[in-house]
Amino acid sequence: MTRQIAILSGKGGAGKTSVTASLIKMMDSVVAVDADVNASNLPILLPHFPRSTAPYFGMDIASVDDQLCTGCGACLSACRFDAISQESDGRITIDSDCEGCAACAFTCPVKAISMIDRKGGDWYVSTIKNGYLVHADLIPGEDNSGKLITKVRNEAAAVAKQQDISYIVIDGPPGTSCQAISSITGTDLVLAVVEESLSGFSDYCRLAELIEKFSIPHCVLINKAGFSPELEDKIIAAARKFHGTLLGSIPFDAEIPEALQDLQSLSDMDKYKRTMQNILDELKASLTH
């Protein structure tokens, strides 16, 4: 049976992707997923070899058949998004504000408007040294990132099944938006990477509330720790309140961002190898509870 672990932080900059890459690198066999489709960073930290690429079609867009259009203008008033214009020569054009609602297509008396696929990005399957990486790039400004996250997660599940791989590890997007929801639904465990800061604390509380709503067990890893014992205590108390299992903490260490610049993650650093192995062991143990 394939088990899915999602790794999230309530905010950006908490070190989530570095932790995720470290854990993935230490696993025997894994399908890694980068669910941060707006800013995919996991592929930067995981050496990978592309195997396949496919376009992603997020939503439909209206398209006008100039041969059929009579220039009556009925579609202009039907569009609530001001995406339709009529040129001086009477020609109808549709711009990128089109939300794909199809109201114009229903309104057009001569059926000159049809709804066609609009490319929203690309998704990729690559090999990594111990498994596979599935990630995607959403075209800037495109919507429907939740649908693309579902797409990469479904593809990852198919790869795991085909290759008989027991773990899928998902690097989720920062925050608690609908993309975070798309990243955690149906997972077996969430690891919350919590920066030891005031905003890290409040963002964790929001994330923990979200995780609780989905009745998913979660673990907590405090990152960039060591500056404020009071804040660390607050995070630990919050983890207890939200039934999170505390896995430990990683100190603030200027060598970590330096290592990241060389594309090294925590598991590549001798002084953090054991810590990361313990965290991985505890995560796996949490899956069996």
Ligand code: SF4
């Ligand atoms: S599909 Fe909807 S948003 Fe797009 S042009 Fe037609 S009415 Fe406007």
Ligand code: SF4
């Ligand atoms: S409603 Fe149809 S026929 Fe009328 S202007 Fe729009 S596309 Fe052309």
